[in-house]
Amino acid sequence: MAPSIDIPQTVEWQGKQVPVWSMQTIDYGLILSQDPSEIDKVTKACLEDGYFYLNLQSIDGRRMLSDQKDTLSLMKRFFDAPIEAKNEYGLISSHLGYEPVGSRTGAFGAGSKDGYEMLKVSRDEIQRGSPKVPSPIKNNGDLGLLENAIGSANTITKVILSALSTGMNLTGASRYENSHRNDRPSTTTLSMMHYLPSSVTGNDKVGHQKHTDISSLTLLFSEQWGLQIRPPGTCGAREMGFVAPRAGHAFVHVGDSLRFASGMKFQSCIHRVVPFDPSEHRYSIAYFLRAEDDTMFVDSEGRYITAGQWHDEKFKAFTDPWQWQAMAPGSMILGGMKEAGEDDPEGEPVAFQVEKTKEVAVEA
Ligand SMILES: O=C(O)CCC(=O)C(=O)O
Numbered sequence: 001m002a003p004s005i006d007i008p009q010t011v012e013w014q015g016k017q018v019p020v021w022s023m024q025t026i027d028y029g030l031i032l033s034q035d036p037s038e039i040d041k042v043t044k045a046c047l048e049d050g051y052f053y054l055n056l057q058s059i060d061g062r063r064m065l066s067d068q069k070d071t072l073s074l075m076k077r078f079f080d081a082p083i084e085a086k087n088e089y090g091l092i093s094s095h096l097g098y099e100p101v102g103s104r105t106g107a108f109g110a111g112s113k114d115g116y117e118m119l120k121v122s123r124d125e126i127q128r129g130s131p132k133v134p135s136p137i138k139n140n141g142d143l144g145l146l147e148n149a150i151g152s153a154n155t156i157t158k159v160i161l162s163a164l165s166t167g168m169n170l171t172g173a174s175r176y177e178n179s180h181r182n183d184r185p186s187t188t189t190l191s192m193m194h195y196l197p198s199s200v201t202g203n204d205k206v207g208h209q210k211h212t213d214i215s216s217l218t219l220l221f222s223e224q225w226g227l228q229i230r231p232p233g234t235c236g237a238r239e240m241g242f243v244a245p246r247a248g249h250a251f252v253h254v255g256d257s258l259r260f261a262s263g264m265k266f267q268s269c270i271h272r273v274v275p276f277d278p279s280e281h282r283y284s285i286a287y288f289l290r291a292e293d294d295t296m297f298v299d300s301e302g303r304y305i306t307a308g309q310w311h312d313e314k315f316k317a318f319t320d321p322w323q324w325q326a327m328a329p330g331s332m333i334l335g336g337m338k339e340a341g342e343d344d345p346e347g348e349p350v351a352f353q354v355e356k357t358k359e360v361a362v363e364a
C-alpha cells in the first residue's frame with residue numbers, strides 16, 4: 001500500500017480557509033532509471049500542472065537532502081551577518097550576488113515591496129572555481145558545501161530534463177539536455193532566500209510577487225509554509241492555494257524557458273510567497289536550471305529570441321518599479337500563462353493591503 005500523505009485540503013490563513021493543492025509525487029530513483037511509467041507520470045504532470053513533488057528519500061536523492069540541510073545552516077549564518085558584509089559586492093550580475101529586502105515588487109502587487117533578502121551563487125562561477133561570494137561564507141568549507149549543493153541540484157534537474165525529453169519523444173540534438181550543457185554560458189544559479197518578519201520590514205514589504213520563473217526547471221526547498229501556486233485549469237487558472245512543505249521532498253516546477261522550448265505544451269507554474277506566519281523568519285533554497293544563453297525559442301509575445309534575452313528582459317521587469325513593470329509586455333511576468341478571476345477571491349488580507357489609488361507619473 002502506498003504510504004498515506006497527511007496533507008490537509010485547506011488551511012486557515014488570515015482568517016480564511018485557503019486551498020492546499022494536491023499534486024503528483026515523482027520518485028527520483030525511478031526517473032533516474034528511466035522507468036517508463038514514471039517518465040509518463042512526470043511528463044503528464046508538466047503538461048497538465050507544470051509542477052510536482054520530487055521524492056528524494058532514496059539512496060540517489062539523500063545526498064541532495066543533506067546538501068540542502070548544510071545550505072540551510074550556511075545561509076542562516078550568512079543572513080545573520082551585518083548588512084555591510086552581506087552586501088560586500090552587491091548584486092554583481094542578475095544571477096550572482098546579494099539583493100537586499102525591498103528590491104522587487106511584493107506579494108500583494110502594485111505599490112508593495114518584497115520582504116526577502118537573497119544571495120545567488122552562479123553555477124558557471126562555482127564551476128570556474130573562484131566565485132565572488134561575500135566574506136561571511138568565503139572559506140573553503142563553505143565554498144565546498146555550495147559546490148556540492150549546486151552539483152546535486154544540477155544533476156537532479158538534468159535527470160528530470162532528460163526524462164521529459166524522452167517523455168516528449170525527442171531524439172538527438174532536439175533533446176532538452178542539449179540546450180543545457182554545463183560548458184556553455186547560462187544564468188543557472190542557486191538562490192538562497194530569507195523572508196523577514198513583517199514586524200521588521202513593515203506591512204508594505206512582504207513576500208514575493210506573483211510570477212512564473214524565467215528558468216527551465218526550478219528545484220525548490222523550504223521547510224516552511226508560504227509558497228502559493230495557481231494551478232492551471234481548463235477554464236483559466238484556479239485560485240491561489242498553498243504548497244504544503246513535505247520532508248524529504250522538493251517542489252519542482254516548470255519555468256518559461258521549458259514552456260517555450262516545448263512549443264507552449266508544458267505549463268509554467270504561477271506562484272508567489274505570502275507571509276503564512278508574519279512573525280517568523282522563512283528560508284527557502286531554489287536552484288534555477290536555465291537554458292544556455294544563446295538557445296533560441298519563440299516567447300509568449302511570439303518573438304524569436306534567445307534564452308539570455310528573455311532572462312535579461314524578465315529580470316528587468318521583476319526589479320523595475322511597479323509603474324514600469326506595468327508597461328512591460330503583458331505576458332512577461334506570467335510567461336504568457338492565462339488567468340481568470342482573482343488570486344484572493346475574498347479580497348487581499350486587510351493587514352497587507354497597500355494604498356494603490358495614487359496615480360504616479362512615470363518618466364520615460
Ligand atoms: O521562496 C520561495 O519559496 C519561492 C521563491 C521564488 O519563487 C523565486 O525565487 O522565483
Ligand SMILES: [Fe+2]
Nearest residue numbers: 211212213271
Ligand atoms: Fe519563482
